[in-house]
Amino acid sequence: MNSLHPISLQLLDWFHLFGHFLMLSMLSIGGAVSTLPEMHRFLVVQQDWLTESQFNASIAIAQASPGPNVLFIALMGWNIGLNAGSMLLGFTGVFLTMFGILLPSATLTYLASSWLHSYRHLPLVRAFKQGMAPIVVALLLSTGWIMASPEHTMSDWPLWITTAVSAVVIWKTRLPILWLLGAGALLGWFGAY
Numbered sequence: 001m002n003s004l005h006p007i008s009l010q011l012l013d014w015f016h017l018f019g020h021f022l023m024l025s026m027l028s029i030g031g032a033v034s035t036l037p038e039m040h041r042f043l044v045v046q047q048d049w050l051t052e053s054q055f056n057a058s059i060a061i062a063q064a065s066p067g068p069n070v071l072f073i074a075l076m077g078w079n080i081g082l083n084a085g086s087m088l089l090g091f092t093g094v095f096l097t098m099f100g101i102l103l104p105s106a107t108l109t110y111l112a113s114s115w116l117h118s119y120r121h122l123p124l125v126r127a128f129k130q131g132m133a134p135i136v137v138a139l140l141l142s143t144g145w146i147m148a149s150p151e152h153t154m155s156d157w158p159l160w161i162t163t164a165v166s167a168v169v170i171w172k173t174r175l176p177i178l179w180l181l182g183a184g185a186l187l188g189w190f191g192a193y
Helices: 011-027 032-046 052-064 071-084 087-118 123-148 157-172 177-189
Strands: none
Touching: 011 032, 011 071, 011 087, 032 052, 032 071, 032 123, 052 071, 071 087, 157 177
C-alpha cells in the first residue's frame, strides 16, 4: 500500500466506523462492491481516513488476490488502523469493518433464504427478485464511475477506450476476464497509461 496518512481516531470514531459498515451491509444488494461509492464518500471525502490511492489500492489488491472479493473491506479497515498509528489499530479496523459488513447481511440472508424458498411461487416474491436486478446494475455502474473518475479525466482517452473495449468484449464474448486483466497488465507494463 501507499504511505501512511496520519489521522487521529477517538473511541466514538471507531463506533461510527462500525455503525457505518453495519448500515452499508444492509445496502449491499449485489455484494459489498455495490456500496463502494458510499464507502468512498464516507472514508475518503467526508472523514478523510483514507487517501484516494489507499482506497483504490485496497480494492485492486483484494480483487487481484484469491478469495472472496469482500477482502477489500478488510484492507480499508487495515489502512484506517495503520493511519491511526499502529498494527494493533490495523487489526481493530479489520475486525470492525468486516464484522460490520458481514453481520447484518449474513443474518438477514440466513433468516430470509428459507422463507423466500418456501414462497418462491408467489407473484410478490418473483416481482421482488425482478425489481432488484436494475438496482444492482445501477449500483455497480456507479461503483465503476467512482473508481474511474477521481484520478482520470477525458484527456486519458487511451484508458477510456480500453475500458469501453473491455466492456464490449465481456458483454459480447465468453473470453475469460483473466485474459483482459493480463492484457491490461501488459499495457501498463509497457507504459500505455
